Amino acid sequence: MEHRSLILLGLLMGQSQHGYQINEFIERNLSAVTDMKKPTAYATLDKLHQQGYIDIQLEQEGNRPTRKVYSINDKGREYFFQLLLDNLSSAETVHYKGDIGLMFMDFLPMEKVIPALKERLKKNKTLLEMLEQTPPHETGSGVNLAVQHKITMLEAEIAFLEKTIQKLLHP
Numbered sequence: 001m002e003h004r005s006l007i008l009l010g011l012l013m014g015q016s017q018h019g020y021q022i023n024e025f026i027e028r029n030l031s032a033v034t035d036m037k038k039p040t041a042y043a044t045l046d047k048l049h050q051q052g053y054i055d056i057q058l059e060q061e062g063n064r065p066t067r068k069v070y071s072i073n074d075k076g077r078e079y080f081f082q083l084l085l086d087n088l089s090s091a092e093t094v095h096y097k098g099d100i101g102l103m104f105m106d107f108l109p110m111e112k113v114i115p116a117l118k119e120r121l122k123k124n125k126t127l128l129e130m131l132e133q134t135p136p137h138e139t140g141s142g143v144n145l146a147v148q149h150k151i152t153m154l155e156a157e158i159a160f161l162e163k164t165i166q167k168l169l170h171p
Contacts (some may be wrong), residue, residue, distance in 0.1 A: 004036055004044045005053075009072055009080040012054060016071040019045065032131060032150050032156055045070055053079050096157075114168055121161040128154045 007030065011022055022045070023038045030036075036044075048054045053076035057069045072080065098120065105113045131151050137143035 002088065003034070004040065005048060006080070006083040006087055007034055007036065008044055008048065008070075009042065009076055012070055012072040013077070013080060016057075016069050018044070018059065018067045018069045020067070032134070033146050038081065048076065048156065052076075110168060114165060117161060117165050117168070121158060121165065124154055124158050124161065128158065 003118050007026070008022065012023060017025075019038075021043055023041055025035065026036055026041065045054065049056055049070075053069045053073065055073050057071065058066050060066050090163065101116075108116075128151065131147060131154065134147050137147075
């Protein structure tokens with residue numbers, strides 16, 4: 001949950017927002033770094049409020065239903081900086097689901113394995129092309145670094161797949 005809290009608190013560091021704004025921003029701009037869904041975001045916001053890290057104001061505009069506006073408070077800022085430093089200094093083991101297939105590929109004939117790996121390579125190249133189209137973030141370097149990290153990891157995966165396919169074709 002800490003990474004989700006970090007994302008939500010980070011978004012609130014810039015300005016107070018209602019849940020719809022937060023979720024739209026995550027969906028539109030952060031899909032490269034999180035797969036957080038709306039129910040998870042709202043549940044995490046509620047937990048952060050219960051823990052005293054964010055404040056909620058109710059806002060009423062015209063005939064619209066009342067909506068919650070979330071704001072980070074001083075305790076939340078302290079917690080955000082703690083989470084941020086922990087995250088920046090962490091090392092993590094990445095578990096690639098595709099490695100499971102690699103572990104068991106010997107159970108398939110090579111004429112099925114190689115086309116599957118070529119398809120995986122093609123999909124990764126498509127993902128790389130999409131990420132490379134990401135416009136640079138104008139303020140600060142953090143968003144650009146996160147995108148560059150994803151690009152670097154995809155480039156490594158592509159190089160690995162190309163090398164592996166060649167090795168399997170020419171043992």
